[in-house]
Amino acid sequence: MSTGVDMGAVLQAKVLDAVTQRTPLRIVGRNTKAFYGRAPSDAPGVASPTTCMAAQVSPEAGCWKRPALTDTFVADEDLSIARHYGVVSYEPTELVITARAGSSLADIEALLAAHGQMLPFEPPYFGVHGEDTLGGMIACGLSGPRRPYAGSVRDMVLGMKVLTGKGEILQFGGQVMKNVAGFDVSRLMVGALGTLGILLEMSLKVLPRATSDATRVFSCNVGDAISRMNAWAGQPFPLSAAMFYDGQLYVRLSGGSASVSEACRKLGGESHADSDGLWASVRNHKHVFFHDDTPLWRVCVPQAAPPVNIPGAWLLDWGGAQRWLKTSTTDDVVREQTMAAKGHAMLFRGGNRQGQVFHPLSPALVTLHRRLKAEFDPHGILNRGRMYADA
């Protein structure tokens, strides 16, 4: 099975051109995560909102309809990967899918669902119409509620085809589960925000969907919630998500129906009527907590760390490992308190996008980041300043 359009050669020509002209490129999929990362003042402007439709997949016909793209979709200085899309191969019994970066994430997930499989890390959608791409998912490296129990987006990456800032198309990793030949450059690309290369194609491990899900709800305070989530995660319960918001602890169980019912019985609590809706809202930031313009921070601490002392509103996901914070307090306060809790914090949405959005690195790591960046993008043309001001 191979569908879609391979624009690798066209993209390569554009990069080589940009190398010659020394034109900085801003890599764009469907522009659903334009809010994410830094918006350096010298970078090309943010592309206008998209009106295009997500690509449609039709597994029966084995073909993809070409997505309708409007001419105004990207500005000239942007490098769009949206037209580089399609499934290269999908073998359900091998648990591997390989697809191009511009592929619609929703279509990939629909294709997997049709075969009883899933991306276990529940990647978030930020597009108004769910038009997020696979490439954007990898570049941002974001995972949803199932992540602590089933692995992250980076964990599921098996291989990648990358177009470097030198204009070379290189392939790393592969399509098999175990592969230790060469440095793990594929996983290095995850969360690098396109600063090391333009992601062209990715192979991902997929898993079977659970046959049964249930969510239990408990009223408690935040301290108890953290203790319970972690105590349960240390026992063989079929946990697949755990979060705390506004005095309520929500725990999802997934697996065979007998296993899920038995776990519900053991854990107690109340049943939640709309398990799917609840977790989708947390995953995609549609939950009422996120309906707000206050700067949103992603605070990561060891899962069982006690509540971090920063004023603001909190939603704790990932069993306490990923804590969302809405606060107007200063960056310094957020970072100091988070570091005191042995964690790191990034300004996820809103606030000052020209500043230090991602958690500052130690001087030794800054040097190493610069050197790595220079080895992949010696002319400094790829998504300059999107991650750190000087990388």
Add this chain to the structure above:
Amino acid sequence: MTTAVFYKQELVADLRRILPADAVLCDAEDTRPYECDGLSAYRELPLVVCLPQTIEQVQAVLHLCYNMQVPVVARGAGTGLSGGALPLKNGVLLSLAKFMRILEIDTANRVARVQPGVRNLAISQAAAPYGLYYAPDPSSQIACTIGGNVAENSGGVHCLKYGLTVHNVLGLKVLTMDGELLEIGGATLDSPGYDLLALMTGSEGLLGVIVEVTVKLLPKPERAQVILASFDDVVKAGAAVGDIISAGIIPGGLEMMDNPAIRAAEAFVHAGYPVDAAAILLCELDGTNEEVSEQILRVRELLQAAGATQVRTASDDVERLKFWAGRKAAFPAVGRLSPDYYCMDGTIPRKRLPEVLKRIAELSVEYQLPVANVFHAGDGNLHPLILYDANNPGELERTEEFGGKILELCIAVGGTITGEHGVGVEKIGQMCVQFAPQELAQFHAVKHAFDPQGLLNPGKAVPTLHRCAEFGAMHVHKGTLPFPDLERF
């Protein structure tokens, strides 16, 4: 006095200023135990062996070597199977064996912070009182160290469900060649910046020296049960694996052995294997009590439908461990059949198994060397064991050539030359087949970012383009090699 001798004396004298006298070994009788790792066909005496026991000492050794331009090879327990810890005759062999302390078992966060010389199994043993364990379980787990596991990205029989080392490590403390201490990750589920944790894992000691590791601990499954299925045809056994996965079941372990491997294991540990079967599958299901009960029934049905001649479920934990004992002892068991054996480590897309096994059998006839196959069937990682006798002139060379052919076959069907053992010195030639020159050049570029002088474990894992040209696998364009100016180490 020759320059080389003077150089060694100066180095030893300087090292003795940094380390206690008994932590610097330079006489051949003392350095001999370090001349090889688990791949004993390759041997080399190091110039000096260092056995530091603090991070500061390692830092000082690296700093000295950096200033003197002496190459360094780090070593854990030396159980690696690809020659990754093979010493250099002009270099320092840096043993991390004295870093044996478990620093912290954090039960609330389910992580363990350990020194690199801690044995893999020791972590699970320390976590056991809390109902927790460290998931990756390479066959050498009683001896191999966690530092080596990280360097090689080691696997084991439970990888399909629980992942490799890279999926189970949260933090590292690493010293770069110039003695800089990097703290990568920690007890959080991810860390800011580039994913250096992934890059370090499996980097075979080329990027830095690991001096501390934080690993994830998992709750022990409520129940584990194993099924032993016999087949009169390896193709049927291979198809059965696909059937289990297609049914939406991810077993904790799913292993296949062919007839020569079955016979060897049975003769060695009396696991109760059917010695007349063409292949057996060992399928371990773990999870909650209910999950295992449900899946055991389903898997039995699937195996029978796939044409298994016999399907047995271990009646208790004693029998379960007996079934596993045969598999875990497969390598030494095969070792009893022959003076030497050579273990390969390719990974293939599972569906290509029948043709790969058929081709290996043909090559076995062609090279007149018997082969036993042990297969991590769930994740496609194949370990053909080639039996040979190094005392017969030319047999080692024939074995290596045969092994090389198997690896190239793995690449040809869309797989890789190494699933879990690493490239080391052993598969360095086949790297030229698996990767294009520009990709190898990018690996060198990554190495350059960490170790510009190329002093850490040079000559391993990533071949120079020069070497590839000699190996004959390089695509030479118009009579010139690409990147003639590329730094070679």
